[in-house]
Amino acid sequence: MTERPDHTAELENLVGSAAGPPQLAPHAVNEAMIRHWVEAMGDTNAAYVSNEAAQALGLAGVIAPPTMLQAWIMRGLRATVEVEAARASGRPAGDTATDRMMTLLDDEGFTSVVATNCDQSYARPLVLGDRVVVSSVIEAVSSVKKTGLGTGRFITTRLDFAAVSAQTVGSDPDPTEIFGRGEPVATMRFRILKFAPAAVAQHKGAQTLVAESIPPALRPRPAITQDIAYFFEGARQHKLLIQRCAACGTLRHPPLPACGLCRSFAWDTIEASGRGEVFSFVVVHHPQVPGFEYPLPIGLIELEEGTRIVADLIGVEGSEVRVGMPVMVEFIEYDEELTLPAFRPRPEGAT
């Protein structure tokens, strides 16, 4: 049996941390969502749909079903699928304490999850026009337990719900600020078991299916001004272009509208040979952003023409890159819009 990594200390460090920044409900408490919910649940209590019925009970008007609490802050199908796909591909979905905790638990082999308990307590009913905001704290992480489902850890998260009048929420709301001034409405303790599944292969198959249903993320787009457009147009034609002062011949990269040596605004470009050396480099591990594969080696390449350029290093592990390593350009078409130069190690003296 292989050794299971033990992240007990790191997990215990996360206890007491905010699970993530406060989350604001996408919508105010509203009649339409209440109606969908009570119909789906088969709840026939008229106080949830009729002002008259609610007033007969001494309420001011319709209230939301208390156990609907969590529905108001759910992120929706698309975001949920994206998070699952990110996790399935081994990328952390983000860098909240919850994301870090889930990554640690996945690494321990506890890749499956089942909800075990949900306890809610209410300070007051939610009413139409309330905007809900929730702040979460990781309250407990258990030691490794053997359960009927498999070996794993129990995680308890406490969610503190508050509400403000939706009318006081602007167009670019700050959930932290809103939570700070919100009226406490409910608390929820949510307990899950993260465990090592019995049938691993079957489970991984299911995750892959989720990942494949989402188009791959694109790399960030460059912001292109008139000063720099030539470079990206050149790249689409698989040409590595360097800006040249038309007056004094000085090469410059990154490009500028005028020459710092002779003040000429006139310029053209030359096509670089594509040969260069690694002047410096990094290997990116974190944060991991959709559109890239990690660890990601990136070089500062000194071209044989003398200018330098930052570009991805390909065909080489981060641990193999060295300052001074000879490299050669290749062009990679990432999508219909974006083609970029990247550099691959070349044998010394090769052209």
Next chain:
Amino acid sequence: MSGDAFAGKVAIAGIGATEFSKASGRSELHLATEAVDAALRDAGIEPAEVQGMVTYSADSNPDIDIARALGIGDLTFFSRVHYGGGAALGVMVQASLAVASGVADVVVVYRAFNERSGNRFGAGVQNRPVVATAENAQFAWYSPQGFLTPASWAAMFAQRYMHATGATSDALGWVAVADRKHAATNPNAWFYEKPITMDDYRDSRWIVEPLRLLDCCQETDGGQAIVVTSVERARDLPNPPAVVRAAAQGSWHGQDMMTSYYRDDMSHLPEMGLVARQLFATAGIGPADIQTAVLYDAFTPFVLFTIEEFGWCGWGEAKDFVANGNIEMGGSLPINTHGGQLGEGYLHGVNGIAEAVRQVRGTGVNQVAGVEHVVVTAGTGVPTSGMILGVDR
């Protein structure tokens, strides 16, 4: 020399801050207002006397909102300084010029943000809107390549510096160990009572090679404010004046924002050298006259560059200078006695000004003996700034 207009004529009379946390639970404007309120109380100056306000162009909190919130009245001077943490002492240049020239008698400098629970700098520029301004176009050379974060931009400098000087990862580790040692005895530090060992450093995970997690500053929610006035006025106030002996900004040939990779050499920080030369010339002192320094430590490698640019050792020698406790309490140059931005909190350098003030007042939690002059430096790899604070003589 640029600082002669105000050097020795103005002083810091008050400092104030919120707690430094990971989730403040209140707005950035609330933090800024709290910090300014606390700094004015520390100074013993009424809000109505404030005539000038200065912050970073990166700050989201309008000076006029803070002014309305605190009953600050007519403002005759308001100014903002660009380039992220490089503004940390640029704001002091602005405030000092305004006070010395008589444009404003009392100027408040502030910086506040929810940099952990809100917009995290560590996430980098991945979500930057693609509007074709010159500042966004700069990232065209980096973000499509996945070169997205301040840690990665600093790492590119670190790799070349280590190649050129022979500095090893342990040299960076000494900076982290010193900061965390000092934070461990600072109750206001996030990492209070949590020192690290060199083994902890070596075991910490990669963020962007050659930088580890423990090479990177925190992300912090909080606010910090500084009250600047004339030395004469400060002498009548409750706290001993922390006199501005010199403050200066610097941007060098071939300057970029975090990515000055196109100069002949990448193992110096010439804009910091420009700042250091101005500071020492204006103050009329040299590196040996500094008892302690607050050196901008968003990422450990630039602390080594800064030590060399200020002349506390020669180029390439910082790797030895920082070793074996020399930059810790009891060493020849204790740095970041509050714990720095790795240990206390990342307030974009302004909490470092407050620590320099405490060292001059003699009230630091890790107080260096016999302090006459303290150097404070600003963000590295960007157009930057620095200051020498001194005791009143």
